[in-house]
Amino acid sequence: MRGDTPFIAGDWGTSNLRLWLCGADGTVLDRAEGPGVAAVPGRVDAAFLDVTAAWRAAHGPLPALFCGMVGSTIGWVEAAYHPCPAHVGSLASGLTRFTAAGADMAIIPGLSTRNPQGAPDVMRGEETQILGALARRPDLGSGRRLLCLPGTHAKWALLQEGSVVTFQTGFSGELFALLRGHSVLGRGTEGMQPQTGPAFIRGVQRSLTGAPLPHLLFETRSRQLLEGLSPQDALSFLSGLVIGADMAGGVAMAGGDLDGPVTLVASPALTDAYAAALAVAGHAAVGLDGGELALAGLLAVRAATLS
Amino acid sequence: MRGDTPFIAGDWGTSNLRLWLCGADGTVLDRAEGPGVAAVPGRVDAAFLDVTAAWRAAHGPLPALFCGMVGSTIGWVEAAYHPCPAHVGSLASGLTRFTAAGADMAIIPGLSTRNPQGAPDVMRGEETQILGALARRPDLGSGRRLLCLPGTHAKWALLQEGSVVTFQTGFSGELFALLRGHSVLGRGTEGMQPQTGPAFIRGVQRSLTGAPLPHLLFETRSRQLLEGLSPQDALSFLSGLVIGADMAGGVAMAGGDLDGPVTLVASPALTDAYAAALAVAGHAAVGLDGGELALAGLLAVRAATLS
Numbered sequence: 001m002r003g004d005t006p007f008i009a010g011d012w013g014t015s016n017l018r019l020w021l022c023g024a025d026g027t028v029l030d031r032a033e034g035p036g037v038a039a040v041p042g043r044v045d046a047a048f049l050d051v052t053a054a055w056r057a058a059h060g061p062l063p064a065l066f067c068g069m070v071g072s073t074i075g076w077v078e079a080a081y082h083p084c085p086a087h088v089g090s091l092a093s094g095l096t097r098f099t100a101a102g103a104d105m106a107i108i109p110g111l112s113t114r115n116p117q118g119a120p121d122v123m124r125g126e127e128t129q130i131l132g133a134l135a136r137r138p139d140l141g142s143g144r145r146l147l148c149l150p151g152t153h154a155k156w157a158l159l160q161e162g163s164v165v166t167f168q169t170g171f172s173g174e175l176f177a178l179l180r181g182h183s184v185l186g187r188g189t190e191g192m193q194p195q196t197g198p199a200f201i202r203g204v205q206r207s208l209t210g211a212p213l214p215h216l217l218f219e220t221r222s223r224q225l226l227e228g229l230s231p232q233d234a235l236s237f238l239s240g241l242v243i244g245a246d247m248a249g250g251v252a253m254a255g256g257d258l259d260g261p262v263t264l265v266a267s268p269a270l271t272d273a274y275a276a277a278l279a280v281a282g283h284a285a286v287g288l289d290g291g292e293l294a295l296a297g298l299l300a301v302r303a304a305t306l307s
Numbered sequence: 308m309r310g311d312t313p314f315i316a317g318d319w320g321t322s323n324l325r326l327w328l329c330g331a332d333g334t335v336l337d338r339a340e341g342p343g344v345a346a347v348p349g350r351v352d353a354a355f356l357d358v359t360a361a362w363r364a365a366h367g368p369l370p371a372l373f374c375g376m377v378g379s380t381i382g383w384v385e386a387a388y389h390p391c392p393a394h395v396g397s398l399a400s401g402l403t404r405f406t407a408a409g410a411d412m413a414i415i416p417g418l419s420t421r422n423p424q425g426a427p428d429v430m431r432g433e434e435t436q437i438l439g440a441l442a443r444r445p446d447l448g449s450g451r452r453l454l455c456l457p458g459t460h461a462k463w464a465l466l467q468e469g470s471v472v473t474f475q476t477g478f479s480g481e482l483f484a485l486l487r488g489h490s491v492l493g494r495g496t497e498g499m500q501p502q503t504g505p506a507f508i509r510g511v512q513r514s515l516t517g518a519p520l521p522h523l524l525f526e527t528r529s530r531q532l533l534e535g536l537s538p539q540d541a542l543s544f545l546s547g548l549v550i551g552a553d554m555a556g557g558v559a560m561a562g563g564d565l566d567g568p569v570t571l572v573a574s575p576a577l578t579d580a581y582a583a584a585l586a587v588a589g590h591a592a593v594g595l596d597g598g599e600l601a602l603a604g605l606l607a608v609r610a611a612t613l614s
Contacts (some may be wrong), residue, residue, distance in 0.1 A: 206426070250522075280499075
């Protein structure tokens with residue numbers, strides 16, 4: 001990728017495509033959105049050319065740099081996972097490159113690791129958000145830091161001097177959505193949102209007893225039947241159980257001796273919930289808005305390819 | 308309930324009604340099936356009279372003894388939970404009685420407890436199956452015994468000299484069904500059944516590491532992406548994770564010093580899976596077919612009301 005022309009930065013996940021048209025210096029000139037890769041199977045390339053037609057008509061061939069599921073087996077071109085440790089330089093060196101519409105395309109690889117529990121683990125897209133966090137918060141690049149990116153599949157990443165040393169995934173967002181939407185535990189909670197008050201805190205505390213989650217989950221029901229727990233409080237309790245278990249796993253992965261608070265990269269509602277859960281276990285946390293961190297990470301990788 | 312007339316024994320759950328017409332000595336004269344209480348809201352009584360019309364025409368008013376969700380808030384008449392400890396005599400003394408169609412009706416109460424994890428817990432229907440197991444296997448009535456009734460909500464019951472001392476519920480069957488049917492973890496496993504081979508055993512072993520379940524669950528996915536785990540083996544691994552966690556919770560509840568093997572009351576497929584999981588943790592198990600245990604329990608309670 002040359003440093004003297006406009007280019008496209010793209011965060012292309014399973015469900016959404018976000019594109020930024022950037023000047024040579026990284027200034028955002030325009031934005032566009034499009035379908036996630038899962039919505040355009042077998043025609044990912046056509047979808048990209050369609051969304052960027054006007055930009056290319058105005059500027060000619062535009063190189064592009066992507067992150068996310070666009071590099072998976074259901075994406076455009078597969079970008080093999082980069083094993084940890086990984087930093088901005090190693091990811092910039094490990095780009096998967098190809099040509100489309102007369103321009104250079106590149107995809108940032110996802111990360112793989114064998115996590116501290118001895119299991120394989122993967123991320124794809126979050127590595128670029130982590131690079132964005134490092135770009136926006138340079139203090140995270142020194143010492144031993146724990147970042148959490150809550151969501152459908154929460155990613156807990158351990159950083160040492162700006163490198164992702166290892167990470168671990170919690171199946172927590174999808175699990176909670178299943179339980180509240182499809183199980184007896186979520187009955188009567190339609191339209192409600194979990195709160196971080198006493199019922200949530202109690203759920204976190206219960207999760208920290210170490211009792212297996214299948215047994216703790218049923219408490220959501222039995223406390224309604226025997227203790228008059230309201231559906232709203234049951235929903236918050238359930239959220240506390242799931243987020244508490246996720247948090248316990250993430251903190252255990254980091255293994256102590258952390259510098260600074262845990263950094264939470266998420267929407268304010270999720271940041272509040274994870275910060276409340278971490279507080280129960282005695283850990284401080286700070287939030288970092290995940291909004292355009294992917295763009296910041298994409299720009300950091302581009303800068304690394306030029307240096 | 309008099310001891311010299313025919314009567315009806317009924318196991319009436321959320322999804323199914325099973326009725327037995329019994330002679331005064333408990334001999335089964337006829338069987339019938341009907342809708343679960345959830346299918347006949349507000350007209351549980353009419354559903355009963357409908358299904359039993361021919362029997363009543365032949366025999367006149369027939370007393371009936373029920374167990375199950377027929378005693379819940381969505382049932383016929385609410386039967387308050389009986390707190391543990393409980394045995395056949397205390398349950399027979401705690402029947403909820405009423406009259407319908409000119410005959411005496413009675414419902415066996417469900418059980419409540421504060422389980423060893425310090426949480427409230429409930430069962431409704433399984434207490435009668437436990438009494439049936441005690442009737443069929445008198446050896447279970449002496450010493451300290453652990454029974455497990457796997458299913459949608461698995462019940463682990465600790466028996467001391469024939470009394471249910473306490474119990475604990477694992478949300479395991481419903482959790483597994485959700486994960487395989489509605490989550491990314493079950494993708495590509497339609498029509499398959501979990502097996503108890505090496506992938507299942509590995510899942511049980513992973514669950515015994517004590518790592519939080521949300522993190523272990525995601526291994527089902529990452530092992531497919533990085534280690535080539537097949538969908539069939541992923542399904543078995545997932546089953547091992549859930550059953551292993553359930554088993555660990557149940558065994559922990561019992562607290563050691565058990566007499567004899569763990570007794571598993573279930574279908575052969577579930578018995579095999581739980582026995583395999585228990586073996587990983589060094590516990591012996593024997594299966595007891597759950598088929599007509601509810602009838603055996605209903606007959607035991609009736610006998611206790613007559614003595």
